[in-house]
Amino acid sequence: MAFDFVPPPPAEAGHRLSRMLEPSEWAAAGIPLLRNPREVISGLHARHLPAPSTAVVAVLDHDERLAASASFVRRPVPPDGWELRNALLAQLRRVIPHDLRRRTPVRTAVLLYCRPGEAHWTEEDGAWMWGLRDACTLHGLRCGAYITLTEKGWQILGEGRSGRRPRSPAHAQASMTSGGGAHEAHRRTVAR
Numbered sequence: 001m002a003f004d005f006v007p008p009p010p011a012e013a014g015h016r017l018s019r020m021l022e023p024s025e026w027a028a029a030g031i032p033l034l035r036n037p038r039e040v041i042s043g044l045h046a047r048h049l050p051a052p053s054t055a056v057v058a059v060l061d062h063d064e065r066l067a068a069s070a071s072f073v074r075r076p077v078p079p080d081g082w083e084l085r086n087a088l089l090a091q092l093r094r095v096i097p098h099d100l101r102r103r104t105p106v107r108t109a110v111l112l113y114c115r116p117g118e119a120h121w122t123e124e125d126g127a128w129m130w131g132l133r134d135a136c137t138l139h140g141l142r143c144g145a146y147i148t149l150t151e152k153g154w155q156i157l158g159e160g161r162s163g164r165r166p167r168s169p170a171h172a173q174a175s176m177t178s179g180g181g182a183h184e185a186h187r188r189t190v191a192r
Helices: 013-018 023-028 037-048 081-095 123-139
Strands: 054-060 066-073 108-114 142-150 153-156 161-163 189-191
Touching: 037 054, 037 066, 037 108, 037 142, 037 153, 037 161, 054 081, 066 081, 081 108, 081 123, 108 123, 123 142
Parallel strands: 108 142
Antiparallel strands: 054 066, 054 108, 066 189, 142 153, 153 161
């Protein structure tokens, strides 16, 4: 009698879909508005020069000054908030200590994601939103804006604010390493 190894079934889409937020859920979460989104977005764009599939996570102090930031390239797998949360946490842990001992968060994390396609909400955006919210909780930060950068410009999802510049480069593609992050020449980390 022979026994064959049967691999476990792939994770059900239901679990993956439960780890994403709809725009209405995001808007109802009371995410603080950026006082000067153009300045924050232009600063992050100039510092990291994101190409499509690049995420830039930034930590802002109470005056919206940049305390730390990191960029990385998302692996081309189905969007799952759990995986994205883990990637965000890894970057946050590299650039800034956690604030878990504070009663209330004093710093805010924002996420700028450069992607192809239209500016409207996608399931991938919902997974990033879930991941950002959860990573902020686990790192002791206030959850801030989720910003998409497309060829048409930038948009803060859940708020409806947008602009034409900066925008995603039309034909640039991020180079991938075996580690799944941006090539070392494309990764920039800042801590003040």
